[in-house]
Amino acid sequence: EVVPTVPTVRWTAPDVEDAEIVVEPDGGEPWSVAVDTDTPDGAFTTMVLGLKAAHAYTLTVQARTTDGVRSSEPLALTTGPPPTELPRITVEATDPDAMHRGYVITGLLNPPAAVILDSDGDYVWWYQPATLSGVVRTIVSHDGQSILLGGVNLDFAESAPILRVRYDGLELGTLDIPHRHHDFTELPDGTVAALTDDGRTVEGVEVRGDRLVELSPDGTLRTVYSVWTDHEFSPEDAGWTGPGGIIGWPHANYVEYRAADDSYNVSFLHLDGIAHIDRGTGEQRWFLGGADSTLTDAEGSAAFFDGQHGLQQLDDSLIVFVNGAGATDSRAVEVSIDPEAGRATPTWSYWPDPSLGSPVLGDVHRFDDGNTLVTFSFAGEIHEVTPDGVPIWTLSSELGGALSFVRFAERLQP
Known part of the structure; x- marks a missing residue:
């Protein structure tokens, strides 16, 4: 079972002190998701929640490291639609x-x-x-x-x-x-x-x-x-x-x-x-x-x-x-x-x-x-x-x- 409104973002970076994922909905106001950086190997995984079904978004990782702030390339995605049998x-x-x-x-x-x-x-x-x-x-x-x-x-x-x-x-x-x-x-x-x-x-x-x-x-x-x-x-x-x-x-x-x-x-x-x-x-x-x-x-x-x-x-x-x-x-x-x-x-x-x-x-x-x-x-x-x-x-x-x-x-x- 896959829920097509819940993307999982995986990324790596050394010496991360804190990080967030910036979520930009198409035509809407952006918001950010905090990332749990308490991992020993510099590999991070975060589920992004609250995305509307069948909507376009851009996700960008921003991390503060010992070398300064680093940003990923923007990732564009479109969430899937809800099942047709769910009520409108x-x-x-x-x-x-x-x-x-x-x-x-x-x-x-x-x-x-x-x-x-x-x-x-x-x-x-x-x-x-x-x-x-x-x-x-x-x-x-x-x-x-x-x-x-x-x-x-x-x-x-x-x-x-x-x-x-x-x-x-x-x-x-x-x-x-x-x-x-x-x-x-x-x-x-x-x-x-x-x-x-x-x-x-x-x-x-x-x-x-x-x-x-x-x-x-x-x-x-x-x-x-x-x-x-x-x-x-x-x-x-x-x-x-x-x-x-x-x-x-x-x-x-x-x-x-x-x-x-x-x-x-x-x-x-x-x-x-x-x-x-x-x-x-x-x-x-x-x-x-x-x-x-x-x-x-x-x-x-x-x-x-x-x-x-x-x-x-x-x-x-x-x-x-x-x-x-x-x-x-x-x-x-x-x-x-x-x-x-x-x-x-x-x-x-x-x-x-x-x-x-x-x-x-x-x-x-x-x-x-x-x-x-x-x-x-x-x-x-x-x-x-x-x-x-x-x-x-x-x-x-x-x-x-x-x-x-x-x-x-x-x-x-x-």
Whole structure:
């Protein structure tokens, strides 16, 4: 597999102190890519990331050596086109100065693919796995050297591996976490946290609950949390019936790691709530939403969500993608939280106009300036909106091009 937007530049020079590759797009502004010069033999290799598909570029190596600055001859190249089966992407920017430029890292359900798009809606990277029926999560590894991607596994299969792929398309291997499903994330030390099934028999019926596990870089697998610890199965909470009459409950579908307090947030769809879990002890510190909520508003209500997926915890609030009970009432909401007081208060929401529906998936990302990226996965749209809820950038995938969870990166180069 070769990704024709990722050229590998190889060159040699003696006594190099530092170096960069200057990238000049045809008709665009140049930028530079730093080169790792920590090599003993004066031979250097760098993958250049972020190039648009089917575009012309000129690359020039500039190196500072003990003898002064040296430059290579310019290398002209044209990147290859994306596969024809990938959906066409369009972008509308109503306020280019206020929008955030960078890269959208996501997956496609049909055709199954992991993709990276730039702010103009151009494909800059893709990978089409032969073994997945859809890509639900795509992330860049913490060391910036590879991409991790995985499917959803709604059939309770024992094996649902996470694939690790290099930017040039070389598959580096798999992480096989038994009964993994939906979502995973990587911690700074390379540990991978994932949602898995946790089956129990309740009154003669097999019920698949959920647990959160960690796979460390040395291969050690440990359980962090099981939903059975704090929540009791009720037939009304059953999500769906799988193969052999197995009941799926409570449908964990999203996991976020927070380095600030070494904790996890896990969304449970059919509990209409989110668990905040201490990573070290496995204790559920609080639960937001639904009948099991430990936080309520001033009227004692915890009806904050009617089905939810993507989330992000801020300093004293959570922003959450709410799927909604109807066909076209998906939205993003922000809820302030005070766990010590047991209080939660809705403070912000974004309802698109015209309305959109994403009955599954969906994601959110809050920027430091208060703008919010809202992904309506099944509608194939991503909106960047201001704190006042005004859309300033919209990415749209053609009909049928459903998007999955989203990560945003200002740059790709390690």
